[in-house]
Amino acid sequence: MNAQRPVRLASGRAIGPGQPCFLVAEIGNNHQGDEATARRMIEAAAAAGADAVKFQKRDVRALLTRAGRQAPYTGPNSFGPTYGAHRQALELPQDALARLKARAEALGLVFFASAWDAPSLDALAALGVELLKIASADLPTLPLLRRAGALGLPVALSTGMSTMDEIAVAVAELRAAGTPLILLHCNSSYPCPPEDAALPVLPALARRFGLPVGYSGHEAGLAPSLGAVALGACMVERHFTLDRALPGTDHQASLDPEGFAQLAGMVRELEAALRVRRKTVTPAERATAAKLRKSVVAARPLAPGTVLTPADLAVKCPGTGLSPLHWDALPGRVLLCALEADEPLAWDDLAPARAAGAGGGT
Numbered sequence: 001m002n003a004q005r006p007v008r009l010a011s012g013r014a015i016g017p018g019q020p021c022f023l024v025a026e027i028g029n030n031h032q033g034d035e036a037t038a039r040r041m042i043e044a045a046a047a048a049g050a051d052a053v054k055f056q057k058r059d060v061r062a063l064l065t066r067a068g069r070q071a072p073y074t075g076p077n078s079f080g081p082t083y084g085a086h087r088q089a090l091e092l093p094q095d096a097l098a099r100l101k102a103r104a105e106a107l108g109l110v111f112f113a114s115a116w117d118a119p120s121l122d123a124l125a126a127l128g129v130e131l132l133k134i135a136s137a138d139l140p141t142l143p144l145l146r147r148a149g150a151l152g153l154p155v156a157l158s159t160g161m162s163t164m165d166e167i168a169v170a171v172a173e174l175r176a177a178g179t180p181l182i183l184l185h186c187n188s189s190y191p192c193p194p195e196d197a198a199l200p201v202l203p204a205l206a207r208r209f210g211l212p213v214g215y216s217g218h219e220a221g222l223a224p225s226l227g228a229v230a231l232g233a234c235m236v237e238r239h240f241t242l243d244r245a246l247p248g249t250d251h252q253a254s255l256d257p258e259g260f261a262q263l264a265g266m267v268r269e270l271e272a273a274l275r276v277r278r279k280t281v282t283p284a285e286r287a288t289a290a291k292l293r294k295s296v297v298a299a300r301p302l303a304p305g306t307v308l309t310p311a312d313l314a315v316k317c318p319g320t321g322l323s324p325l326h327w328d329a330l331p332g333r334v335l336l337c338a339l340e341a342d343e344p345l346a347w348d349d350l351a352p353a354r355a356a357g358a359g360g361g362t
Helices: 035-047 066-070 083-089 094-106 118-127 142-150 164-176 201-209 223-230 257-274 283-292 324-329
Strands: 022-028 052-057 110-115 132-134 155-158 181-186 213-217 235-239 295-298 313-316
Touching (some): 022 035, 022 257, 035 052, 035 094, 035 257, 052 094, 052 118, 066 083, 094 110, 094 118, 110 118, 110 132, 118 142, 164 181, 201 213, 213 223, 223 257, 235 257, 295 324, 313 324
Parallel strands (some): 022 052, 022 235, 052 110, 155 181, 213 235
Antiparallel strands (some): 295 313
């Protein structure tokens, strides 16, 4: 298995082991084809603690067959009378994407997008993005993977709807091109019920492929995303919206700015909690132990020369004296000084212990 190494972007950001979790607000098409809305979403994502914003790019004629474009699409989430018209209504033109990219980068965000077809890949490359996303739907699309690999850009590959063997084929294609690659564990349900999140797959993917592994979450809440970070996700992508009540299935599986900010804060808190990897006693704990733990004290007034028995001793707070961990070593020891009741015992108060078998002989 290849060792996991962070993927480094042109801007200097790194995604992978040893790096803070890379938090992506997936705007997708939740801007509903409106550049001003998309701009507000970028600004809200930055304020909520995102590291990146992700859009989706489609060329409708390259993506859909004629029949697919002409299929009626008149439900409550429709933005056009046919599916082709609906999809086209949600697209932003190239010049708008360029302006949005500039705004995102001015706010310190990485701007990238999912490319759903070859013309969209080329359009994103022309924009100068530093990261590409291949959606779960296109994991088996070998021509698209090969075209993405030829661009020489890092790729985040979602693995929803895929078997391990299918993932292996896609990984091999991109590795053959030398593509810096991040795998994203994903369940492609909108929203995804918690019992389908399958979070233990994250470390399984890391073990099998030796790649940085992240999580693309479609759940309604926060717990699976936090669990993914605890299991080693180096990147968490969540759909993002200004209003979860807007028409469209993505909005229902999205976080609003308040929810994303809550997630970001919890992820950073969780990262801090995961930083120390061995059991230690912290300075704060030592202060607490001095107050709450107990010491060995005299159970009653004791005279010098007393040979201690358990009845001579008690354990009481505070824990600034001899620890009761040594309780079994005290009976039979000789007291060198007088002790008042409740006075702590110290090793210096005791005569040296006689070695086993010491004493007179013949």
